Amino acid sequence: MPYDPALTAIAVTTNDAMTEHLWRYDAGDTDSGDPIAHIAVELGRAAHDFNTTVGLLTRTLTQVGELGHWHASTITDLATVYPYSLDVDTVRIAQQLERFDTQREALLRLYLVWRRYRHTTRDTRSRHLWVQPYDPSKGMVALSADETGLGWFVASDAVAAEVHGLSSTGTLVGGIWLGSAGWQATAFTHPEHRATCPHLVYPLPPADDEAAACRSLLRWWALRDSGQWHGSTPADLTTAEQAALVA
Numbered sequence: 001m002p003y004d005p006a007l008t009a010i011a012v013t014t015n016d017a018m019t020e021h022l023w024r025y026d027a028g029d030t031d032s033g034d035p036i037a038h039i040a041v042e043l044g045r046a047a048h049d050f051n052t053t054v055g056l057l058t059r060t061l062t063q064v065g066e067l068g069h070w071h072a073s074t075i076t077d078l079a080t081v082y083p084y085s086l087d088v089d090t091v092r093i094a095q096q097l098e099r100f101d102t103q104r105e106a107l108l109r110l111y112l113v114w115r116r117y118r119h120t121t122r123d124t125r126s127r128h129l130w131v132q133p134y135d136p137s138k139g140m141v142a143l144s145a146d147e148t149g150l151g152w153f154v155a156s157d158a159v160a161a162e163v164h165g166l167s168s169t170g171t172l173v174g175g176i177w178l179g180s181a182g183w184q185a186t187a188f189t190h191p192e193h194r195a196t197c198p199h200l201v202y203p204l205p206p207a208d209d210e211a212a213a214c215r216s217l218l219r220w221w222a223l224r225d226s227g228q229w230h231g232s233t234p235a236d237l238t239t240a241e242q243a244a245l246v247a
Contacts, residue, residue, distance in 0.1 A: 005054035006047035017128035043110040151177030164218040182206035183213035207246040
């Protein structure tokens with residue numbers, strides 16, 4: 001699992017993108033009598049319990065999978081099987097899955113209560129966004145306000161870079177802003193290129209939302225770095241290829 005299990009569970013349910021347990025900043029204020037601080041403490045415990053269970057369940061399933069593969073090999077190769085612990089492991093997995101479901105529900109319930117009163121960012125000029133809404137497996141981008149305050153610089157994390165085939169990780173991939181035709185994206189690796197190196201700046205087709213605009217940036221650089229790129233610009237792509245960028 002590429003991200004913290006608790007944050008992943010929250011993302012799949014709410015689409016909130018966070019890189020840390022933001023509620024921990026509230027958990028130290030219990031002496032003030034703030035009820036949100038007490039919710040944050042319980043949320044912290046729930047996240048810890050859930051992450052622990054996820055780790056244990058993942059290790060158990062991996063071990064059982066390896067053992068099952070070994071059993072299958074002995075059956076096909078030797079026409080025999082050895083009485084190992086699969087029966088006990090099956091009961092153990094069922095118990096852990098039940099604990100997993102219970103703890104996940106508790107985590108999400110507490111998070112939704114905490115979320116009513118708190119934001120998922122402590123700085124309004126920076127935030128994070130899932131590249132594919134509700135799907136952490138496609139990675140995350142970091143958004144930071146540009147010099148106009150109306151647009152956002154976009155940088156990919158390691159998961160987004162790997163999934164989309166980028167040659168570098170955590171680097172600036174461009175900027176997005178809301179225009180009259182939708183979310184505009186422009187691909188560049190350095191902001192100064194917009195004034196000094198226009199041939200290294202690539203305006204992309206408008207997208208329906210922020211996530212689609214960010215996906216178009218990642219897809220463009222993947223194409224730009226691939227063997228299929230022959231010096232073309234986004235304007236040189238076919239209508240189908242342009243649509244695929246912002247899909």
